[in-house]
Amino acid sequence: MHIVVCIKQVPDSAQIRVHPVTNTIMRQGVPTIVNPYDLFALEEALRLKDEYGARVTVLTMGPPMAEAALRKAISYGADDAVLVTDRIFAGSDTLATSYALAAAIQQISKDITVDLVFTGKQTIDGDTAQVGPGVAKRLEMQLLTYVSKIRSLDTDKQEIVVERRSEGGVQVLKTKIPSLITVLEGNNEMRFATMANMFRAARYPVKIWNKDAAGIEDPTKTGLKGSPTVVSKVFAPTPRATKAEIIQCESNEPKDLSVTLLAKMFTKFPNIEKELLKRSA
Amino acid sequence: KKFELDERLKAYKGVWVFIEHERGAIHPVSLELLGEGRKLADMLGVELAGVVMGPPGETTRSFCQEAFYHGADLCYLIEDPLLQDYRNEPYTKGLTDLVNKYQPEILFLGATTLGRDLAGSVATTLKTGLTADCTELNIDLDVRSLLASRPTFGGSLLCTIQTLNYRPQMATVRPRVMAMPERDATRNGRIIEDTLSMIEDSIITKVLEFIPDEMQDKPQLPFADIIVAGGRGMKKPENFKLIWELAQVLGAEVGATRPVVQAGWVELDRQVGQSGKTVRSKLYIAVGISGAIQHRVGMDASDVIIAINNDPNAPIFDFAHYGIVGNAMTILPALTEAFKAHLATARKAG
Ligand SMILES: Cc1cc2nc3c(=O)[nH]c(=O)nc-3n(C[C@H](O)[C@H](O)[C@H](O)COP(=O)(O)OP(=O)(O)OC[C@H]3O[C@@H](n4cnc5c(N)ncnc54)[C@H](O)[C@@H]3O)c2cc1C
Ligand SMILES: Cc1cc2nc3c(=O)[nH]c(=O)nc-3n(C[C@H](O)[C@H](O)[C@H](O)COP(=O)(O)OP(=O)(O)OC[C@H]3O[C@@H](n4cnc5c(N)ncnc54)[C@H](O)[C@@H]3O)c2cc1C
Structure with missing residues (x-):
């Protein structure tokens, strides 16, 4: 069993600040982390490794510094790590990203056949949840999204049974390997890195692939060139025509402010009063 | 060109x-x-x-x-x-x-x-x-x-x-x-x-079974008409009970910002915003919430938004309809009482 886990390095959003005057993002000095959702995918792969025996390869496409994310994954117990990095990938949207990742997975598969590909549910920066389905289609793998649980894996029959979160319930699906699974958060917790794995991670020679090593046949399908979507404008949300009416009264005591607010609101929006009376009756 | x-x-x-x-x-x-x-x-x-x-x-x-x-x-x-x-x-x-x-x-x-x-x-x-x-x-x-x-x-x-x-x-x-x-x-x-x-x-993938959600305890935020939501300005998990008390009087659902959910004060299903739920309530009361874009996109289609915040320059006041500037811990109990009294009187009047 060979599992490839796709991980993405993202800026740690908890530490992002918006410039108070210019209203722009201050990204400088913001530390990067492994996309939190991808850790659930990695842990699930490591769990299968413990239970069935498997080789776990982590893969990322990104700038050279994304190597740090891969080392982190090795420290948790991944066996192998591949960084796909090349200037031509800059500006990739999800269609171009799935092309590059699919090519790299095929390349990885030449050494040891890949049975399962895991991704996170979505990232915390692009936040599209589109890369998983894209990679699956390109590799013609069975696609299982929002998987909350892998019920069973039969390596002889090449069969897998999973629980998939769907609207209003859980679908139990049976399918064949190879398949691509996007793992839902919250159903496992990342293990601690062992001392031995931390040492291994520090010395581990991450494979660094440029476009040729990654098996990219058509460079025009990558980067900005290969991306159908273009960001045409960045703008601030339209301010409401009027700002909030700040409630004030003579005393400015909480009680009087509250009473004043209700009087104003119910006069202007009588339907809200009706709605409230309807429900608390 | x-x-x-x-x-x-x-x-x-x-x-x-x-x-x-x-x-x-x-x-x-x-x-x-x-x-x-x-x-x-x-x-x-x-x-x-x-x-x-x-x-x-x-x-x-x-x-x-x-x-x-x-x-x-x-x-x-x-x-x-x-x-x-x-x-x-x-x-x-x-x-x-x-x-x-x-x-x-x-x-x-x-x-x-x-x-x-x-x-x-x-x-x-x-x-x-x-x-x-x-x-x-x-x-x-x-x-x-x-x-x-x-x-x-x-x-x-x-x-x-x-x-x-x-x-x-x-x-x-x-x-x-x-x-x-x-x-x-x-x-x-x-x-x-x-x-x-x-x-x-x-077709390789087969559906073996479908297990519907029981729906009992799951908050149904997206379809709630009245929502009382709290943010980091509530300071402590204990203070969040003030949010629940107002919600109870109004028959409202309770919502929250991401930091509140991440701190574990309320469950994930109550997060409003870009990476949570999008709501379209008739009344949205935002308490101790700054009004970051990721929160705003999840709630600003609500008909009427009331914001309570001690910072008069908080961005939430740019798009709320009504604002009270002050300490949530003293405003909230007073507001809950005012709603209670108002609704009781209105009900009596028929
Ligand atoms: C604000 C913003 C908005 C964007 N909007 C769009 C949009 O609407 N449409 C569009 O096509 N592109 C969009 N992009 C570009 C998009 O973010 C990139 O294409 C990115 O490479 C992958 O998409 P994602 O971050 O949404 O990943 P998702 O599709 O959310 O990621 C799902 C999973 O795929 C895997 N994965 C994703 N990226 C990588 C990677 N580089 N290496 C390894 N594994 C990976 C991870 O396991 C991840 O959990 C946007 C980018 C930004 C910053
Ligand atoms: C990719 C991404 C996705 C995100 N998704 C979401 C999302 O889905 N939902 C979401 O909510 N956020 C989301 N966020 C986070 C978002 O950017 C903000 O950080 C968050 O909304 C802020 O929460 P807050 O208003 O509770 O806290 P803060 O921004 O810290 O605001 C607290 C407010 O309380 C006020 N306050 C303090 N003390 C008092 C007091 N005693 N009385 C009254 N007011 C007081 C302060 O003046 C302040 O305005 C996301 C961020 C990223 C990067």
Whole structure:
């Protein structure tokens, strides 16, 4: 069993600040982390490794510094790590990203056949949840999204049974390997890195692939060139025509402010009063 | 230099909405998309179509009728037993084939677990662009291009994404982001039937079982009419009981910002915003919430927003309707009492 886990390095959003005057993002000095959702995918792969025996390869496409994310994954117990990095990938949207990742997975598969590909549910920066389905289609793998649980894996029959979160319930699906699974958060917790794995991670020679090593046949399908979507404008949300009416009264005591607010609101929006009376009756 | 659409792509005409349904009911997001799609189709001077795929029968056909009532001019319909439950393979095949045959310029899907699964697959198969979780949709009439806007990472900003020289232009929108259009049962439309060229043996993934949510305790934020939401300004988990007390008096759902959810003060299902739920309440009371864009996009379609914050410059006051500047811990109990007293009096007065 060979599992490839796709991980993405993202800026740690908890530490992002918006410039108070210019209203722009201050990204400088913001530390990067492994996309939190991808850790659930990695842990699930490591769990299968413990239970069935498997080789776990982590893969990322990104700038050279994304190597740090891969080392982190090795420290948790991944066996192998591949960084796909090349200037031509800059500006990739999800269609171009799935092309590059699919090519790299095929390349990885030449050494040891890949049975399962895991991704996170979505990232915390692009936040599209589109890369998983894209990679699956390109590799013609069975696609299982929002998987909350892998019920069973039969390596002889090449069969897998999973629980998939769907609207209003859980679908139990049976399918064949190879398949691509996007793992839902919250159903496992990342293990601690062992001392031995931390040492291994520090010395581990991450494979660094440029476009040729990654098996990219058509460079025009990558980067900005290969991306159908273009960001045409960045703008601030339209301010409401009027700002909030700040409630004030003579005393400015909480009680009087509250009473004043209700009087104003119910006069202007009588339907809200009706709605409230309807429900608390 | 002015953008000129590829000659081959000029044949793509019309706006489509994929009509999502599960267990015999249309997902409301599809109807909301028809409302928005109607506006864009009118701007472009083209027809609005629903795409209905499902098992043969009256129920599936009734979805076409609902689509007409909500603004569609026509529906593309595929009835096939293989479409009984949602599965990626047959749905991707059916929708991709329809697009290739009838060539729409725009295709919308709901950003649900089903819609995201299908949209990502269809866009990759068609090799076209897909914009996720849009909060605003518009048309650049000069170049006949969809302007799909969504919040950008980290900042108080939005970005507009275009898919220029590819068709169809695809986008997903989350439930409750767009307004539900009026249902007009006098409207009608035409149905164009097509077929799914697949057999069960060729579909590798099988549905073994469906376990419905029991729905008992799960908060139903997206459909709540009244919401009281608390943010980091509540300071301590103990203080959050002030939020619950007001919610109880109003019969409201409780919402929260992401930091509050991450701190474990309330469960994940109560998070409002870009990475939580989108709501469209009649009344939204935001307490100790700064009003960051990721929170705002999840709630600013609410009819009336009241903000309570001790910082008069908090961004929330830029888009709330009413504001009280002050300490939440003293304002909230007073507000709860005022609501209680007001509602009691109003009820007595009949
Ligand atoms: C604000 C913003 C908005 C954007 N909007 C769009 C849009 O609407 N449409 C569009 O096509 N592109 C969009 N992009 C570009 C998009 O973010 C990139 O294409 C990115 O490479 C992957 O998309 P994602 O971050 O949304 O990943 P998702 O699709 O959310 O990621 C799903 C999973 O795929 C895997 N994965 C994703 N990226 C990588 C990677 N580089 N290496 C390894 N594994 C990976 C991870 O396991 C991840 O959990 C946007 C980017 C930004 C910053
Ligand atoms: C990719 C991404 C996705 C995100 N998704 C979401 C999301 O879905 N939902 C979400 O909410 N956020 C989301 N965020 C986080 C968002 O950017 C903000 O950090 C968050 O909304 C802020 O929460 P807050 O208003 O509770 O806290 P803060 O911004 O810290 O605001 C607290 C407010 O309370 C006020 N306050 C302090 N003390 C008092 C007092 N005693 N009385 C009254 N007021 C007081 C302060 O003046 C301040 O305005 C996301 C961020 C990123 C990067």
